[in-house]
Amino acid sequence: MQMKTVVVPCRFCDHECPMEVSTDAGGFPRKLRPLRAKEGFWCPTGMNALEILHHPQRLRQPMKRAGEKGEGKWQPVGWEEALEAMAARFSAALQEHGAESLLTIGGFNKPFSALMQGRFSNVLGIVNRAAAGNMCHFARSQSAVDTFGFPVKNQARPETKTIFLWGYHPRSTLRWDDCSLQTALKNGTKLVLVDPRAGRYGAQASIWLALRPGADLALALGMLRVIFENGWQDKELLSRHAAGLETLLAQIEPYTLQYTAALTGLAPAQIEEATRLLACEKPGIIWAGNALDHNTDGYQKGQAIAALLAVTGKIDVVGGALPPPLADGKNPFTTRALTLAERFTPAMKARRLGASGAVHPAFSGVSGQAVVASLLEGGPLKAAYVAGGNPAVMWADPEATAQALKKLDFMVVADYFLTPTAQLADLVLPVASYLETESVAVAPDGSVHYSPRLSGPPWAKSDMEILNSLANAMGYQAAFWPDMEAFWDEFLLPYGITLAELKKVGSLPAGQAVQKPGPRQLRETGFPTKDGKLHLALTLEALQNETPPEPLPGQGWPYLCTCHKDASFFHSAGRQVPAQRKKQPGPVAFLGEELAHTLGLLEGDWVRVSTEEGWAEQQVKLEKGMAGGTIALASGWWYPEEGLGPLVQTANVNRLSSRHKKQGHSIPAFSCRGLPCQIEKIPPKTICTREATR
Numbered sequence: 001m002q003m004k005t006v007v008v009p010c011r012f013c014d015h016e017c018p019m020e021v022s023t024d025a026g027g028f029p030r031k032l033r034p035l036r037a038k039e040g041f042w043c044p045t046g047m048n049a050l051e052i053l054h055h056p057q058r059l060r061q062p063m064k065r066a067g068e069k070g071e072g073k074w075q076p077v078g079w080e081e082a083l084e085a086m087a088a089r090f091s092a093a094l095q096e097h098g099a100e101s102l103l104t105i106g107g108f109n110k111p112f113s114a115l116m117q118g119r120f121s122n123v124l125g126i127v128n129r130a131a132a133g134n135m136c137h138f139a140r141s142q143s144a145v146d147t148f149g150f151p152v153k154n155q156a157r158p159e160t161k162t163i164f165l166w167g168y169h170p171r172s173t174l175r176w177d178d179c180s181l182q183t184a185l186k187n188g189t190k191l192v193l194v195d196p197r198a199g200r201y202g203a204q205a206s207i208w209l210a211l212r213p214g215a216d217l218a219l220a221l222g223m224l225r226v227i228f229e230n231g232w233q234d235k236e237l238l239s240r241h242a243a244g245l246e247t248l249l250a251q252i253e254p255y256t257l258q259y260t261a262a263l264t265g266l267a268p269a270q271i272e273e274a275t276r277l278l279a280c281e282k283p284g285i286i287w288a289g290n291a292l293d294h295n296t297d298g299y300q301k302g303q304a305i306a307a308l309l310a311v312t313g314k315i316d317v318v319g320g321a322l323p324p325p326l327a328d329g330k331n332p333f334t335t336r337a338l339t340l341a342e343r344f345t346p347a348m349k350a351r352r353l354g355a356s357g358a359v360h361p362a363f364s365g366v367s368g369q370a371v372v373a374s375l376l377e378g379g380p381l382k383a384a385y386v387a388g389g390n391p392a393v394m395w396a397d398p399e400a401t402a403q404a405l406k407k408l409d410f411m412v413v414a415d416y417f418l419t420p421t422a423q424l425a426d427l428v429l430p431v432a433s434y435l436e437t438e439s440v441a442v443a444p445d446g447s448v449h450y451s452p453r454l455s456g457p458p459w460a461k462s463d464m465e466i467l468n469s470l471a472n473a474m475g476y477q478a479a480f481w482p483d484m485e486a487f488w489d490e491f492l493l494p495y496g497i498t499l500a501e502l503k504k505v506g507s508l509p510a511g512q513a514v515q516k517p518g519p520r521q522l523r524e525t526g527f528p529t530k531d532g533k534l535h536l537a538l539t540l541e542a543l544q545n546e547t548p549p550e551p552l553p554g555q556g557w558p559y560l561c562t563c564h565k566d567a568s569f570f571h572s573a574g575r576q577v578p579a580q581r582k583k584q585p586g587p588v589a590f591l592g593e594e595l596a597h598t599l600g601l602l603e604g605d606w607v608r609v610s611t612e613e614g615w616a617e618q619q620v621k622l623e624k625g626m627a628g629g630t631i632a633l634a635s636g637w638w639y640p641e642e643g644l645g646p647l648v649q650t651a652n653v654n655r656l657s658s659r660h661k662k663q664g665h666s667i668p669a670f671s672c673r674g675l676p677c678q679i680e681k682i683p684p685k686t687i688c689t690r691e692a693t694r
């Protein structure tokens with residue numbers, strides 16, 4: 001068979017990795033090869049596009065609900081009818097109940113899909129937009145922006161002497177970071193691991209701080225105190241630029257080594273030595289992950305980490321945390337312009353759910369907790385458009401989330417499969433994967449590439465196309481495009497080329513040179529914060545009476561549970577895909593050998609982990625040196641094979657999390673790291689992966 005190859009960007013997440021696709025004589029994709037494989041890069045999610053293409057459980061046509069919500073009875077409908085129904089229901093909600101009655105739900109940023117969702121919301125005036133940011137990275141990145149003016153990008157340079165992996169496990173999650181980390185380690189960079197479990201880095205770390213889950217704020221404050229006690233701070237930098245230093249010093253005062261050790265479960269000498277590495281072996285960087293975002297005090301944790309970087313002079317230094325370039329030549333058309341972001345005015349933002357209170361002004365979305373609370377209380381929401389998210393699995397308290405979503409008059413879900421969220425919909429739409437969509441890709445070097453639609457299932461449409469058609473059907477032609485070719489023509493305007501012309505030539509070389517991040521002499525000019533200062537005081541007072549900063553096991557809940565992501569799955573997706581389930585057939589909870597011994601548990605046993613909120617059942621894998629009294633469950637689990645409906649998610653770790661008790665201050669996240677829990681052995685479960693996936 002004569003094969004041809006073509007390079008297309010994977011669009012399952014916002015990294016848009018180039019994939020080499022081999023197509024047969026009919027142009028049908030047969031083989032995938034990630035072009036970054038040479039660097040040791042591998043991603044099961046990107047690779048599953050081929051299996052999705054042929055999967056028997058793939059959504060194959062729009063379907064409307066035929067029975068009760070969640071009953072599993074569907075009636076196939078054509079695209080025309082689906083679009084008409086959507087346009088009618090959304091228009092009716094708008095007219096009868098106003099823009100506050102509409103809701104969009106997206107998940108982790110899917111390129112272009114999120115863009116069109118943003119434009120759709122901005123044109124219609126939708127104020128309630130739930131995406132994943134508040135439970136993903138927002139606390140971490142915004143706290144750095146507020147402290148020294150820009151978010152931290154993980155970059156290892158030959159100059160980098162130390163890297164802290166702090167609640168971040170890129171070998172499973174963001175593998176290109178792991179590739180660069182491995183290169184750095186080979187070149188002598190030292191690794192400090194801050195994680196209750198060793199994962200894939202325990203053996204590579206010079207120091208492993210196996211802290212109690214949830215105790216990151218205490219650790220960071222304790223380390224700050226060690227720094228000032230030893231005079232390791234960058235005195236010159238602080239004397240010129242620090243704001244709020246006195247407050248910070250008062251805030252860290254209680255966190256003596258002994259107190260910090262007691263709160264974190266770490267040895268004082270270990271904390272001291274890790275702090276010395278951070279402060280004295282420079283330049284260096286802290287690569288922080290989801291463990292910092294997934295608590296009510298995620299913003300304060302981010303502030304403390306940002307303060308650690310700032311006081312040790314790691315900002316704007318080659319080998320440390322560099323600011324992004326002032327101009328980004330990657331795409332002359334900014335997302336802001338394409339989404340018509342200026343239409344989302346402060347007055348509109350003020351009308352969204354949960355806007356009052358202590359929400360950070362930079363956070364303009366709504367949290368899942370606010371959506372669920374409002375729906376259960378009979379609030380204004382009537383109709384929802386869901387694309388790229390699976391809230392009935394990924395939000396806190398899946399049961400309440402499902403009950404809440406059922407209360408909507410009308411919910412549309414665009415997905416590949418009938419997920420627990422889609423099962424609750426009134427209308428489901430089959431979405432096209434990156435292999436099945438014609439698009440344009442702008443590479444990091446600024447070059448522009450045509451990405452063909454490889455013969456995929458004709459029934460599937462891209463998110464962009466669906467929303468563009470919906471907006472047209474609702475009468476918003478003026479702010480949208482007659483078809484997708486017209487959209488791409490507009491996207492390509494700054495390049496002086498049309499889609500049809502790009503299709504002929506394939507690619508445009510990099511135009512404007514893309515700037516690399518580099519030092520900007522901020523020590524001289526001041527930092528890109530509103531007043532040029534380094535803002536070191538933490539907004540700790542905001543936490544008072546809300547959340548204890550460090551969860552401690554209590555009566556009836558003697559242990560602590562936390563979670564992590566499986567290397568083989570992207571959140572809740574992929575559980576139907578044989579190759580992925582083969583790698584990871586079921587949900588694995590890591591348990592320290594000591595605790596396993598205390599509980600009489602062996603590798604492979606099944607356990608039920610309970611918190612005040614609920615329980616989840618997973619299979620034990622023993623892990624050496626894990627933080628005392630801790631179990632780390634896998635997130636995102638449901639069994640498509642069980643067909644039991646959306647309410648039965650026995651393995652879902654989010655059953656353990658509260659949706660209302662701990663809203664999170666500043667950035668509304670829910671806590672899923674460091675919850676007091678109980679662990680008990682249960683009879684073994686059989687996971688029928690073969691039936692599941694065939």
Ligand SMILES: Nc1nc2c(c(=O)[nH]1)N[C@H]1C(S)=C(S)[C@@H](COP(=O)(O)OP(=O)(O)OC[C@H]3O[C@@H](n4cnc5c(=O)[nH]c(N)nc54)[C@H](O)[C@@H]3O)O[C@H]1N2
Nearest residue numbers: 107108132136387388389390394414431571572573635672
């Ligand atoms: N306990 C716990 N909870 C967590 C986390 C955790 O670690 N632990 N992680 C949090 C984080 S970091 C995040 S980002 C969120 C993620 O939350 P979500 O983004 O809601 O989770 P996903 O499972 O990725 O849901 C994406 C859904 O969209 C579908 N999909 C994929 N690509 C596309 C596309 O291009 N178009 C459309 N229409 N659909 C698509 C997938 O099949 C899947 O069903 O969860 C958060 N929740």
Ligand SMILES: Nc1nc2c(c(=O)[nH]1)N[C@H]1C(S)=C(S)[C@@H](COP(=O)(O)OP(=O)(O)OC[C@H]3O[C@@H](n4cnc5c(=O)[nH]c(N)nc54)[C@H](O)[C@@H]3O)O[C@H]1N2
Nearest residue numbers: 167168169173213214289290291562564565567569570571
């Ligand atoms: N395979 C895969 N890759 C993904 C994703 C996916 O779902 N699957 N999701 C993508 C998304 S949206 C995101 S946001 C990133 C997230 O990527 P990561 O930040 O790496 O995500 P996690 O695995 O959730 O958490 C990282 C580490 O935190 C540790 N941890 C748990 N509790 C604590 C704690 O209390 N303190 C500390 N210090 N550590 C703790 C866990 O053991 C784990 O090693 O990954 C992205 N890439």
Ligand code: SF4
Nearest residue numbers: 010013016017043046
């Ligand atoms: S899902 Fe994997 S292959 Fe696809 S863009 Fe993201 S990291 Fe790259």
Ligand SMILES: [Mo]
Nearest residue numbers: 108135136137
């Ligand atoms: Mo995320």
